[in-house]
Structure formats: structure tokens, C-alpha cells
Amino acid sequence: MAGDVKVTLLNSMILEKAAWVKLLLLVLVLVNTKLAFANTALVLRAPGNDFSEVVSGMSDDLEGDISFSELVVDAGTRVGDVAKQIKKHQPKVIVLIGNSSVNLYTKYQQAFPDREFPPSIALAALFVDKFIPFIKNATGIRYEIPLVTSVVNMRLLMKKEIKKVGVVYRSWMQDIFDENVAYCRAEGIELVGGKLPNKDRNMNRKIKHQLQGLINQGVDVIWLLNDNQLINQKALKKAWLPLITRSKLPVIVGIKSLLATKLNLGSFAIVPDHYGLGVQASSVLLEIMENNWRIVDQGIEHPLSVKQIVNVTILNKRSIQYRKSLLSQVDDVIN
Amino acid sequence: MHSKQAIFLIFTLTFSSVVQAESLFVFLPTQVRAKVMQQQISQICPELEVTVFGRGKDFRRQIKNTPPSAVLSLMPIIERLGSFDPVLKGAKNGQTREKYVIVSVGRPLTMQDIAQKKIGVVDLLGRKPMGEFIAGIFPVAVKLKRVTKTEDLLPLLTFGSVEAVLVSESHFLQLKAKSNLNLVASSSNLTMSLVNLALSGANAKEKLLRCVSRFDDKINSTLGVDQWLAMSK
Known part of the structure; x- marks a missing residue:
């Protein structure tokens, strides 16, 4: 009789242990399933x-x-x-x-x-x-931040009205230029372009020529595109800096480093947040x-969120008037 | 050397607990950058540890980690926090609430026009709560396109990413001042209280009320108010 009880106890313990093992296995299976x-x-x-x-x-x-x-x-x-x-x-x-x-x-x-x-x-x-x-x-x-985003933020800050913006671009960017023309038009801004070939032995001379053309057309602002064929040390030295310094125009750039006071080039940078x-x-x-992990009618979007940086030293140096009270709406002010 | 360090540690801990300032967290969508507003309020209320948040996520995270003595924010945000009691409400031109409008380009939209369409909003509460909040207001279902900053709403309209954006009437005027797009507004049936001050306890009440009473026109204008009224119980 005592032996039977022992066997029953042993059996129930084994069964209990087996149940625990099963439960553990079930949990592991569920965890894995969840992971999968x-x-x-x-x-x-x-x-x-x-x-x-x-x-x-x-x-x-x-x-x-x-x-x-x-x-x-x-x-x-x-x-x-x-x-x-x-x-x-x-x-x-x-x-x-x-x-x-x-x-x-x-x-x-x-x-x-x-x-x-x-x-x-x-x-x-x-x-x-x-x-x-x-x-x-x-x-x-x-x-890339579309010009319209940059210029709408910038014109709020500027005392002088901004109506015409000039940009130098290479021909492979034609569709980007056209798109920006349309967005700017809706905001009452005329975007004029100086088109360059994609490759040229005398690129810097051509940049200078197109930039001078834009200045002659009376643009209020120059928009500098992030294109390493257009912005490099040589191009900056030979084409951009001499004309920009002389024209005293504000320049919108897309990289913060181009706002450096020492460089004396960009006055506004609108960069992605x-x-x-x-x-x-x-x-x-x-x-x-x-959409059940499918791309349905989702076109390529423009970036929405930006950070605004202003170099007021350069604005002051070029005698460009701006609304000081609105600097509180700018992310970074370079003095 | 070790005993000196231990004494210094005990002294530092004791001293810091004695001088620990009451804290004020501020979160509401404005055009002014958070760091600028923080500087302005801190100058006026140096006895408080002021933190202004530009993003809702950071605000909610910090509330959990180091709960402040008080918050300055919009009512739906305060209500969601649960443990803060409003004591002051901001008013402008005698009004403590503001209407919200649906802003679109070209033609005003009815509620039926925006059913199942994308609507841009500033994310005040976080993804899911914001969805619930809007679903509780609009009689039709809409798809939300949330942005973190007020100025990100205009690009949504510029690029046609949404049918319309939901903003306060005062923000609509700011949008009109900024953009030459043909922006039009229609009623949304939503009104929301202006900024409120809410406390987590009664300990620092006097100090916080004194701080808000010292707000100058510049700060009040940034917060969208011109007067502060005590909350009736």
C-alpha cells in the first residue's frame, strides 16, 4: 500500500514535471512565433x-x-x-x-x-x-530641400521684398529646376536659371558667366545647389566668391559649412531636420x-521638416536688412 | 582620501537636495524656438528650473523620468498626463478658448470633402492618442499626417501632401502672413483652451503663480495669451 502511494506520488511528480516542460515549450514556441x-x-x-x-x-x-x-x-x-x-x-x-x-x-x-x-x-x-x-x-x-521651403522662410526674415531668385544648375538637373520653378511660382517667386552642361573643361568660367548673367537680370537672392561639380574649392575661389562678394546679394545654401563667416559666401542655410x-x-x-506591407500609390516625397540657420555677420557685412525680432524663429544664429 | 570623498559626496547630496529648484516644463506649438523661450522664461523666473520642449516625445519622456512641479501646456496634453491640476488659464482678448480651422488651398472644404483624406496636424499627444483625439472630434474618418513643428504644416500644403491642415485661428493668420498661396479656412467645430498652468502638487504653487504673473508681453505673446486667469474649482 505504501509502495503504491509512493509510485502514485512519483507518477504525479513526473506528470507535473512533464506538464511544466510542455508549458515551457509552449511559451518558447509562442515567443518564437511572436518573433517571427x-x-x-x-x-x-x-x-x-x-x-x-x-x-x-x-x-x-x-x-x-x-x-x-x-x-x-x-x-x-x-x-x-x-x-x-x-x-x-x-x-x-x-x-x-x-x-x-x-x-x-x-x-x-x-x-x-x-x-x-x-x-x-x-x-x-x-x-x-x-x-x-x-x-x-x-x-x-x-x-534636397526645395527652394520654395527655403525662400518662404527667408523672405519672412528679410526686410527687402524677394521676388526673383537665381540658380546655376547643370543640365541633368533640368527636371529639378522645372519642379522648383512651379513651386516658387505658386508662392509668387520667379526662379531664373543659368544652365550649364553636365561636363565642361572650363566649368568655372561657365559658372562665372552664368552667375554674372543672373546678377545682371536683377535677382534678389542666389540659391546655391548641393552639386560638387559646382561647389568645390576652385569653383568657389574663381567663380562664386568674387562675384557674390561684389554683388552683396544674400545666398541660400544647403550645407551649414557654407555659412562659415570666414568663407564669406552663404547667409542662409536651410538644412534637413x-x-x-x-x-x-x-x-x-x-x-x-x-496596405499589408505593400507600396500603394506612394510617390517620392519632399522633406517637410527643416532647420534654419542664419549668419547675421554676413548679412551685416553686405548691409542686408533683416527683422531682428524674428531671429527667435531661427534654429541657429551665427554671430 | 576615501573618507574625504565620502564627506564631499554626502555634503553634495545634502546641499543639492536643499537647493533643488522647483521645475517647470513647457510644451506647446509655437513659432519661437524652444531654446529661445527657455532663455526668456528662465530670465524672468530664475528661482525655477525651466525646460521648454520643442518635441512632444521628449516632453512625455522627461515627464516620466523627472516629473516637474508644473507644466505649461494645452489642455488635451495636460489631461493626458493625468497627475497635474490646472490652476491658471491663459486668455487673449478676454477669451480662454480658440477655434480651430481646416485650412486648404484654393477652396474651403466641408467635413464631407475631407472624409478618408489626409489631414496635416502638429503631433501634440503622440501617434495613437493623437489619432484618437482627432477621431473624437471629426464626424468623418480622416488619415492623419503628423508633423513635429508648426512650420512643417505649410510644406504639407505646398507639396500637396495633404488635403488640408488643422490649425488654430491665430496660426491660420500666421500661415497667411508667411505664404502667398491662396489659403482658405473652414470651421472644424473644434475649440481648444489656450495655454494652461497645471501643478503636480501644492508645494510650489505660490512660486509658480508668481513666476507666471511676471511674464512680460513678449513671453505672453509667444504663448498666445495676454492675460492669466485663476481656474475656478
């Missing part, structure tokens, strides 16, 4: 604070709905690294931040042409709209998620 079904976004991003700010903007906004895994892309990152990350995380969507990420992911798609690619969104990369057609199942947000760019990207990601 989790909405993961794989972020391929270039190194740097600006790009990590973009990720913060996205992950802050989508907390609880989409989790983010990151691969920082540097010179040593290969297509195989991307393949490994995709296999590991099984992402529902891929976010490409910076030109190096866009290039690497394009190579990844080319290396595995028969695979199904999740939707991807490219941002914080220069001229992203020129690269997106080469990526399957992709959309994006441009990095990287956190805001991340929040904007999160709304694109949400739309993709709501």
Missing part, C-alpha cells in the same frame, strides 16, 4: 549622428508597432552582410538611409534577382529619385504597413 510575426524593419544606414537621428525619429514614433534592426554600412560592408541580416530578421520593410546604403542594397537586389524583395524606403540620400527606379519595390523621401525626417518616414512606413 513581429513587424521588423531592417535599417541600413551610413554612420554618423545625422543618420542615427533619422532612426530615432522613426523608432520613437513607431514604438510598439515596428521594431528596428540596424546595420551600419561602411566601406567594409558587403552584399553578403545585407543578405545575412535579411535572413536573420526576415524584415517586413527595409529602410535605406544615406547614399552608401542605397547603393549597397541596389547591389544586393542585383545579386539575387530572383528573390522577392520586401518594400523599401530610401531617404537622407542625395538625389534619391534618380536611384529609386533601379530598386525594386521602393519609394523614398528626397534629401533629421529627426523630423525620421518622423516623416514613419508615416510612410505606417502606410506601407496598413
Whole structure:
């Protein structure tokens, strides 16, 4: 009898232990299932604070709905690294931040042409709209700030009315120029252009010629595009600086370093707000998620959020009048 | 050496707890940059530790980490925090509430026009609560396009990213002053109180009321008010 009781107890203990093991297994299965079904976004991003700010903007906004895994892309990152990350995380969507990420992911798609690619969104990369057609199942947000955003912010600050803006551009940027002409027209601003060939032995001479032409047409402001063929040390020294200094015109630039007082070139910089760019990207990601992880009628967007920087030393040096009381609306004032 | 460090640590901790200032958090959408407003309020109220937030997410995170003595914000934001009691309400031209309008380009829109369309708003509450807030106001379902700063609403209209934006009447006037687009407004049936001061307890009440009473025209104008009224219980 006592032996029976012992056996029964032993049996029940074993059964209890088995039940616990089963429960544990069930929990593990559920956890794994949840992981497998989790909405993961794989972020391929270039190194740097600006790009990590973009990720913060996205992950802050989508907390609880989409989790983010990151691969920082540097010179040593290969297509195989991307393949490994995709296999590991099984992402529902891929976010490409910076030109190096866009290039690497394009190579990844080319290396595995028969695979199904999740939707991807490219941002914080220069001229992203020129690269997106080469990526399957992709959309994006441009990095370049349209002139209209810059000039609308700037004219509020300026005492003199701004009616005409001049820009020198290369012919491959014709569509960008045309688009900006239309946006500016809606705001009552005329954008006039000095068109250059894509390549030329005497590019600096041609820049100087076109810039002088714009000044002669009586433009109120010069808009400097982020194009390394147009803005480099030689071009600055030979073409831009001599004419800009003489004309005393305000210059809108797209990079903060071009506002340096020593350089004596730019007076206003309108640059992307990287956190805001991340929040904007999160709304694109949400739309993709709501459409069952598909890109449906989502064109390439313009950046919405910007930071304004003003160099008042240069404004003062060129005797350009501005409303001091409105400097409180500017993100950064260089004195 | 170790005992000296320990004494210094105890002294520092004791001293810091004695002189720790009451804190005021400010979060509301304005054209003026947060750091500028923070400097202005801090100058007027040096006895308070003032932090002005430009982004809702930072404000909510900081409230959790180091709850302040008081907040200056809009009522829906204060209500969501839960643990703050409003004691002062801002008024402008005798009014403590302001109408909100639907701003579009070209022609005014009715509620039916915006059904299922994208509407731009400044994100005051965070993604999900903001969606719930708007769903509770609008008789039709809309898709929200949220931005972090007030000035980001104009580009939404410029690039046709949304059908319309939802802004206060005073913000509509600012948009009209800034842009040459044919901006038109229609009623949204939403009115919201202007900025309020709310406290987390009664400890620092007098100090905080004194601080707000010292606000000059410049600060009040930035906050969108010209007068402060006590809340009736």
C-alpha cells in the first residue's frame, strides 16, 4: 500500500514535471512565433549622428508597432552582410538611409534577382529619385530641400521684398529646376536659371558667366545647389566668391559649412531636420504597413521638416536688412 | 582620501537636495524656438528650473523620468498626463478658448470633402492618442499626417501632401502672413483652451503663480495669451 502511494506520488511528480516542460515549450514556441510575426524593419544606414537621428525619429514614433534592426554600412560592408541580416530578421520593410546604403542594397537586389524583395524606403540620400527606379519595390523621401521651403522662410526674415531668385544648375538637373520653378511660382517667386552642361573643361568660367548673367537680370537672392561639380574649392575661389562678394546679394545654401563667416559666401542655410525626417518616414512606413506591407500609390516625397540657420555677420557685412525680432524663429544664429 | 570623498559626496547630496529648484516644463506649438523661450522664461523666473520642449516625445519622456512641479501646456496634453491640476488659464482678448480651422488651398472644404483624406496636424499627444483625439472630434474618418513643428504644416500644403491642415485661428493668420498661396479656412467645430498652468502638487504653487504673473508681453505673446486667469474649482 505504501509502495503504491509512493509510485502514485512519483507518477504525479513526473506528470507535473512533464506538464511544466510542455508549458515551457509552449511559451518558447509562442515567443518564437511572436518573433517571427513581429513587424521588423531592417535599417541600413551610413554612420554618423545625422543618420542615427533619422532612426530615432522613426523608432520613437513607431514604438510598439515596428521594431528596428540596424546595420551600419561602411566601406567594409558587403552584399553578403545585407543578405545575412535579411535572413536573420526576415524584415517586413527595409529602410535605406544615406547614399552608401542605397547603393549597397541596389547591389544586393542585383545579386539575387530572383528573390522577392520586401518594400523599401530610401531617404537622407542625395538625389534619391534618380536611384529609386533601379530598386525594386521602393519609394523614398528626397534629401534636397526645395527652394520654395527655403525662400518662404527667408523672405519672412528679410526686410527687402524677394521676388526673383537665381540658380546655376547643370543640365541633368533640368527636371529639378522645372519642379522648383512651379513651386516658387505658386508662392509668387520667379526662379531664373543659368544652365550649364553636365561636363565642361572650363566649368568655372561657365559658372562665372552664368552667375554674372543672373546678377545682371536683377535677382534678389542666389540659391546655391548641393552639386560638387559646382561647389568645390576652385569653383568657389574663381567663380562664386568674387562675384557674390561684389554683388552683396544674400545666398541660400544647403550645407551649414557654407555659412562659415570666414568663407564669406552663404547667409542662409536651410538644412534637413533629421529627426523630423525620421518622423516623416514613419508615416510612410505606417502606410506601407496598413496596405499589408505593400507600396500603394506612394510617390517620392519632399522633406517637410527643416532647420534654419542664419549668419547675421554676413548679412551685416553686405548691409542686408533683416527683422531682428524674428531671429527667435531661427534654429541657429551665427554671430 | 576615501573618507574625504565620502564627506564631499554626502555634503553634495545634502546641499543639492536643499537647493533643488522647483521645475517647470513647457510644451506647446509655437513659432519661437524652444531654446529661445527657455532663455526668456528662465530670465524672468530664475528661482525655477525651466525646460521648454520643442518635441512632444521628449516632453512625455522627461515627464516620466523627472516629473516637474508644473507644466505649461494645452489642455488635451495636460489631461493626458493625468497627475497635474490646472490652476491658471491663459486668455487673449478676454477669451480662454480658440477655434480651430481646416485650412486648404484654393477652396474651403466641408467635413464631407475631407472624409478618408489626409489631414496635416502638429503631433501634440503622440501617434495613437493623437489619432484618437482627432477621431473624437471629426464626424468623418480622416488619415492623419503628423508633423513635429508648426512650420512643417505649410510644406504639407505646398507639396500637396495633404488635403488640408488643422490649425488654430491665430496660426491660420500666421500661415497667411508667411505664404502667398491662396489659403482658405473652414470651421472644424473644434475649440481648444489656450495655454494652461497645471501643478503636480501644492508645494510650489505660490512660486509658480508668481513666476507666471511676471511674464512680460513678449513671453505672453509667444504663448498666445495676454492675460492669466485663476481656474475656478
